[in-house]
Amino acid sequence: MRKSVPVRTSTLLLFIAAAWLAQPAAAEPPGQIRFEASNLLTTADGTFHDWRIAEAIVDDQEPGRSRVVVEVVLASVDTANERRDEHLRTADFFDVERFPVARATLEGFRLEGPDEFVADVTLDLHGVVRSFPMRFRIVDRDARRISGSVGLDRTQWGIGEPHSRWNPLSIRNDVELRVEAIVPPSS
Numbered sequence: 001m002r003k004s005v006p007v008r009t010s011t012l013l014l015f016i017a018a019a020w021l022a023q024p025a026a027a028e029p030p031g032q033i034r035f036e037a038s039n040l041l042t043t044a045d046g047t048f049h050d051w052r053i054a055e056a057i058v059d060d061q062e063p064g065r066s067r068v069v070v071e072v073v074l075a076s077v078d079t080a081n082e083r084r085d086e087h088l089r090t091a092d093f094f095d096v097e098r099f100p101v102a103r104a105t106l107e108g109f110r111l112e113g114p115d116e117f118v119a120d121v122t123l124d125l126h127g128v129v130r131s132f133p134m135r136f137r138i139v140d141r142d143a144r145r146i147s148g149s150v151g152l153d154r155t156q157w158g159i160g161e162p163h164s165r166w167n168p169l170s171i172r173n174d175v176e177l178r179v180e181a182i183v184p185p186s187s
Helices: 013-017 082-089
Strands: 031-038 043-048 051-057 067-073 101-113 116-125 128-140 145-153 174-182
Touching: 043 082, 128 174
Parallel strands: none
Antiparallel strands: 031 043, 031 174, 051 067, 067 101, 101 116, 116 128, 128 145, 145 174
């Protein structure tokens, strides 16, 4: 169940509150969590369709005290290729039977400019917990649209075998994670 987060529309924290795609219960998310992975021959884009905000605490006065927790159901991976998606769900990659949910905790929000902010993300994925900074930008203030991206080395979370230069079909270690969201209106 989604918790209501009181924020003022005129503050940047409204964008932060939904930085990881706040969604109303039983509705399509107002944005996307996407990734891109490649090998020597091709690039695959994918998305996760099932995720939710598990916790959202927003401090208007001190953004650094804010905290947003997002849970992503890994079985909802979709690369528009069912055979590849089934393989991604196996123990070779996400191992969704053992690790069905990834959890991202965003904290330490800080402004980096009039239309940019950074959050410290702690990602619990595949039984491994690692932290990294992620940069976001406000794409359209009137439409309340934000975007963010970060490059991650999937092998740091034990996802798949490391890239091999001897196998042109092996997936490169670096995966680009992109987040886009339309911030819902204040309630």
